Amino acid sequence: MAKIDISTRDGPSGTVILKVGGSLDAHTVPKFESALRELIEKGKCKIIVDFARLDYISSAGLGVFMSVIDDTRGKGGDIKLVNLTDKIYKIFELLGFDQLFQIFKSESEAVAAF
Amino acid sequence: MPEVERSWRLEIPSDTSRLADVRDFVACIARESGFAEEDVYKIEMAVDEACANIIEHAYRGEKKGRAARIALEFRVIRDGDRLEIVITDRGIGFDFDSVKPVDLKSHIRQRRSRGLGVHLIRTFMDEVEYRTVEDAGNQLRLIKYIRDEWR
Numbered sequence: 001m002a003k004i005d006i007s008t009r010d011g012p013s014g015t016v017i018l019k020v021g022g023s024l025d026a027h028t029v030p031k032f033e034s035a036l037r038e039l040i041e042k043g044k045c046k047i048i049v050d051f052a053r054l055d056y057i058s059s060a061g062l063g064v065f066m067s068v069i070d071d072t073r074g075k076g077g078d079i080k081l082v083n084l085t086d087k088i089y090k091i092f093e094l095l096g097f098d099q100l101f102q103i104f105k106s107e108s109e110a111v112a113a114f
Numbered sequence: 115m116p117e118v119e120r121s122w123r124l125e126i127p128s129d130t131s132r133l134a135d136v137r138d139f140v141a142c143i144a145r146e147s148g149f150a151e152e153d154v155y156k157i158e159m160a161v162d163e164a165c166a167n168i169i170e171h172a173y174r175g176e177k178k179g180r181a182a183r184i185a186l187e188f189r190v191i192r193d194g195d196r197l198e199i200v201i202t203d204r205g206i207g208f209d210f211d212s213v214k215p216v217d218l219k220s221h222i223r224q225r226r227s228r229g230l231g232v233h234l235i236r237t238f239m240d241e242v243e244y245r246t247v248e249d250a251g252n253q254l255r256l257i258k259y260i261r262d263e264w265r
Contacts, residue, residue, distance in 0.1 A: 002134035025137075026166040027130035033227075056137070058162050059234045063227035070222055087155055094237060095230075096218055 004028035005053065006035050012111050015046040021053030024061030033064045036079075040068060045077025048110045052083035062097060069101070078102065080110040118192040128173050128182040130166060136186075137162050140199070143190055147197050148260055156238035157197070157258055163231035164201050164254050172205025172252065187251075195260040204251040210244035 002023035011017045016039055024032055039047055049065075069079050080102045084092065092098050104110040124139075126132040140161040144154040165186060173184055187202040216233040236242055241257035 001131050023134060025130070025133050025162065026170070027133055056158075058133075058159060058166065059230035060166065060227070063221075063230055066218070066221050066230075067225045067227035070225060087152070090152060091155070091159070095234065100218055100222065 002027050002056075004031055006032060008035065008039065011048060011107065013046075013114060015048055015111050015114060016044045017048050017050055017107060019050040019053065021055075023056040024054060024064075025056060025058040026060040029058075029060040029064055032061070033068075036064060036068055040071050040075075043075070045072040045075040046114050047072060047077065047079045048107055049079060049081050050083050050107065051081060051085065051088060054085070054088060057088055057091065062095070065097075065101065078114065080104060080113060082107050082110050117194065118190075120190050122188045122190075124186045124188065125183050126169075126186065128169060128184045130169055133162055133165060133169075136165050143199075144197065144258075147192050149197070149258070150261070153258065153261070157199070157256075160235045160238045160256055161199060161201070163235050164256070167208070167231050168201070168203045168205060168252075171208060172203050197258050197260070199256045201254045201256070202251045207246040207252050208244065210242075210254070 002025050004023060005021040007019045009017050018035065018039065020032060022028070036047070065079060072079055082104045083106070084103060089103070092101075092103065102110070102113060104113065124136065126136070137158045141154050141158045144157045149157065168186065169184065184203070184205070189200040189202070191198040210232065213232040216230060221229070235256070239256045240259050241255075243255040244252070246252045
């Protein structure tokens with residue numbers, strides 16, 4: 001069965017770091033979506049998602065980012081992605097997601113881009 | 115004659131809890147067939163999307179949860195550099211060809227989270243065919259070729 005690990009912590013300059021590990025698929029996506037929406041509802045809209053420990057993402061996982069990104073941008077924030085594995089970066093590139101989301105190699109680069 | 119032809123029948127709960135097992139199973143087949151890791155991942159994702167669609171749409175309206183089970187039949191045919199995976203289900207058919215190419219920016223504007231699965235399957239597989247056969251169920255045929263540069 002797919003497992004997902006999610007943790008959040010406050011980062012510098014009003015950012016929040018959301019770490020996701022394991023698999024983000026149709027089964028685990030509701031848990032991730034709740035965590036993301038909870039941050040936005042609390043007004044924490046400068047979100048950095050750390051993919052370092054993410055092994056798998058399906059279209060359901062990609063879809064969550066698409067459905068909430070404008071909510072963060074509308075409130076002066078954004079969702080920036082960091083530490084994508086080569087495998088997941090390639091998928092983002094092939095599907096055109098690298099044109100829609102800012103992707104960085106490290107958390108500090110993402111913080112500086114807000 | 116195909117080099118290898120194998121068939122499996124998987125009976126899984128009619129929820130998405132076992133998708134990880136389906137992915138592991140397909141990744142093994144793709145690796146054994148000689149695909150590079152990048153393509154193994156694409157095949158894994160395409161099959162995952164197909165099975166998630168079947169679970170969520172083909173059996174919609176039926177009892178959900180672990181008690182209810184559905185059967186997915188897999189036929190895998192390896193012929194030279196060609197891998198064909200046929201997934202058969204006996205749920206409600208789906209008009210695969212009516213799904214239009216996805217405009218990602220429009221998805222974002224509409225805050226849509228769904229509807230990417232078919233786009234992903236078409237992007238990652240070399241050939242895709244869907245048909246409903248009377249008395250035989252719905253068949254999704256996914257074909258991928260091993261690229262020469264990986265040999």
